[in-house]
Amino acid sequence: MAPILQVRDLTTVFQTDAGPLTAVDRVSFDVGRGEILGLVGESGSGKTVTGFSLLGLVDPPGRVAGGRVLFDGRDLVGLPEPEWRRLRGRRIAMVFQDPMMTLNPVLRIDTQMVEALKAHGVADGRDAWGRSRDALGRVGIAAPEERMRAYPHQLSGGMRQRVAIAIALLHDPDLVIADEPTTALDVTIQGQILYEVQGLCRRSGTALLWITHDLAVVAGLADRIAVMYAGRIVEQGGVDDVLDRPGHHYTRGLLASVPRPGRRWARLPQIPGRIPSLGTVPSGCGFRTRCGRADAACEAEPPVVAPAPGREVRCHHPVPDEPR
Amino acid sequence: MSAFILRRLLQSLFVVFVMTLLVFFGVNVIGNPVYVFASPDCNQACVNGIIRSLGLDRPVWEQYVYFMNGAVRGQLGNSFTFGVPAMQLILERLPATLELAFASLVLAILVGLPLGMWAGMRPDALSSRAIMTVSTLGFSVPTFWIGLILILFFSVHLGWLPAVGRGDTVSVLGIEVSFLTLDGLSHLIMPAFTLALFNTSLVIRLARAGMREVLYADFVKFARSKGLSPSRILFVHVLKNIMIPIVTVMGMEFGGTVAFAVVTESIFSWPGAGKMLIDAIEVLDRPLIVAYLMLVVVMFVVINLVVDILYSLLDPRIRFSGAAR
Structure with missing residues (x-):
């Protein structure tokens, strides 16, 4: 069966006074049905804009300037707004980063859930209310009947994120885009929510694109991983493959800078410099100004090497495949 | 609570x-x-x-x-000039003032809210810039000048609208109102518009600022990601949020509108309490002045109280902050 989502050379550009800035640069990846793909990158790497591009939610001055987003075999780029609206929430849903900001503060939980069902005309009145309440129960909210009548500010952050997840899963979508949904939460809550989302997606066969900067989260959650740097995907593959044998120097640097229990008093290795802001990304390989292995060849567009099937590294000098 | x-x-x-x-x-x-x-x-x-x-x-x-x-017994003395209780004189004239103030407030919201929302949605459009320019004028141009120009144009030049008075009134629950008769309405429209100009400009600015803030809020994007229609997002998700500051400010402005009606009433000879105050000041009718000022004070205090309660009804975060503890 073809993957539910095939992204090919997706390019999203922000038109500014200083000229066009490319936030997402020829990004390609697949998400299989029921698969969990972790999209990893630092702040400013373009991972959030990638997520919004897949839902047609990039606001001006930004726009999707090129590429294709094949969802269930159909190209979504350039889809008219009413068509987008029929897809959003029903077949592709999204969970946002900050649960404190995603629910409307002046509307009750039930209002915000029932309207999501009614928007796609699948349920009305009492029926929609009951379905919403059951959805709250499924994401682990105690006393859902009571919570339905609450306002967002009466719930904790973790609870609000559960509500947002319940809303995203209301229509049993084919794909959920989750943009750092646990970053703003306590570690304990984070673990619970990860576990539950994983279970819910597995059970309903929902594919999940999990956007995060947290490698530990991806390691425990995802089937495959795509690493993003300065708007491009620099490496992707199976989660264990990439984490155990990183092929790109950026991925290796990221993994090395994760603190680990065995190395307590050692100085934590860092990647020198900082992620370039849009418009200052170097030509050729975007990472070359921070990369220890870079040489003159890196000023040219890096090739994609595929050390193994389903594995891609975009680098002139990939890390030799040796067990760490 | x-x-x-x-x-x-x-x-x-x-x-x-x-x-x-x-x-x-x-x-x-x-x-x-x-x-x-x-x-x-x-x-x-x-x-x-x-x-x-x-x-x-x-x-x-x-x-x-x-x-x-x-x-404390509700008696604020007799008017020097009329020899009858000052409060009674004011209460006789107050309905006219309140009608004018209400009409101008309704006008300000009916006109200002859509214009401000439009300007907030399309900040760079020519029409939005025009709206903002007009609102700046509305703030800066003095009421008496606008009133006189309106009279000059619509009453003297075109002869469409009457320049003075209240016109025919109808009694509703014992209170005389103008807006239910065609003649009364034609008398009401110019003074109400004059008085509304400042508040309309205020509503335009508040609505525009609210739109600029709320439209980019995460919850609006989340609402879009649910596949809601643009009208549902605009009229439920956005409007309810931008109404919070507008209701508050308009509520507080209502007292000011009644007080400022003095100038408008004088221009259009609207037989309200404001015009009576001007007459009372001219003859130094102390009890009448004191009674009027006390009434305005009490009105401001009551309005602020009502606004606080209304505000808490609109914004659940305020409503429950006391109960949560």
């Missing part, structure tokens, strides 16, 4: 008390009403008689105690 209301009530009472001091002593240091009432051929004995009849021979503090003694 009830503790909150009780606390606000006590604060309000204190404010009213302080204002009685300010208003009473303030009015007592300006001018001498005796010479307004005494005819030119009045001799000293006659002047003394007037002073005694008005109670002005007593020390000021005694006059204040006398005034407060009546005030």
Whole structure:
């Protein structure tokens, strides 16, 4: 069966006074049905804009300037707004980063859930209310009947994120885009929510694109991983493959800078410099100004090497495949 | 909630008390009403008689105690000129003022809200810039000038609208109102528009600022990601949020609108309480001035209280903040 989502050379550009800035640069990846793909990158790497591009939610001055987003075999780029609206929430849903900001503060939980069902005309009145309440129960909210009548500010952050997840899963979508949904939460809550989302997606066969900067989260959650740097995907593959044998120097640097229990008093290795802001990304390989292995060849567009099937590294000098 | 209301009530009472001091002593240091009432051929004995009849021979503090003694029973003294209770005179004229103020407030929201929302949605459009320019004018152009220009154009030049008075009125629950008759409406429209101009500009700016803020809020994007229709997002998700500051400010402005109606009423000879205040000041009718000012003070205090309660109804975060603890 073809993957539910095939992204090919997706390019999203922000038109500014200083000229066009490319936030997402020829990004390609697949998400299989029921698969969990972790999209990893630092702040400013373009991972959030990638997520919004897949839902047609990039606001001006930004726009999707090129590429294709094949969802269930159909190209979504350039889809008219009413068509987008029929897809959003029903077949592709999204969970946002900050649960404190995603629910409307002046509307009750039930209002915000029932309207999501009614928007796609699948349920009305009492029926929609009951379905919403059951959805709250499924994401682990105690006393859902009571919570339905609450306002967002009466719930904790973790609870609000559960509500947002319940809303995203209301229509049993084919794909959920989750943009750092646990970053703003306590570690304990984070673990619970990860576990539950994983279970819910597995059970309903929902594919999940999990956007995060947290490698530990991806390691425990995802089937495959795509690493993003300065708007491009620099490496992707199976989660264990990439984490155990990183092929790109950026991925290796990221993994090395994760603190680990065995190395307590050692100085934590860092990647020198900082992620370039849009418009200052170097030509050729975007990472070359921070990369220890870079040489003159890196000023040219890096090739994609595929050390193994389903594995891609975009680098002139990939890390030799040796067990760490 | 009830503790909150009780606390606000006590604060309000204190404010009213302080204002009685300010208003009473303030009015007592300006001018001498005796010479307004005494005819030119009045001799000293006659002047003394007037002073005694008005109670002005007593020390000021005694006059204040006398005034407060009546005030707590709702009696604010008799008008010097008309010889009837001042409050009764004001209450007779107040419905006209309130009608004018209400009409102008409704007009301000009906006109200002859509214009401001549009300007917030399309900040760079030519139409939005035009709206913002007009709102700047609305703030800056003095009311009396707009009123006179309107009269000049619509009454004198075109002859479409009457320049003065209230026109035909209909009695609703014992209160005379103009807006239910065609003639009354034609009298109401120009003064209401004049009085509404400032508030309309205010609503435009508040609505625009609200739109600029709320449209980019995460919850709007989340609402879009649910596949909601643009009208649902605009009229439920966005509008409910931008109404919070607008209701608050408009509520507080209502008192100001009633007070500022003085100028508009004078221009259009609208028979309201504001016009009567101007007449009372001219003849130094102290009880009438004091009664009017006290009424305005009480009105402001009550309006602020009502706004706080309304605000808490609109914004659940305020409504529950007391109950949560």
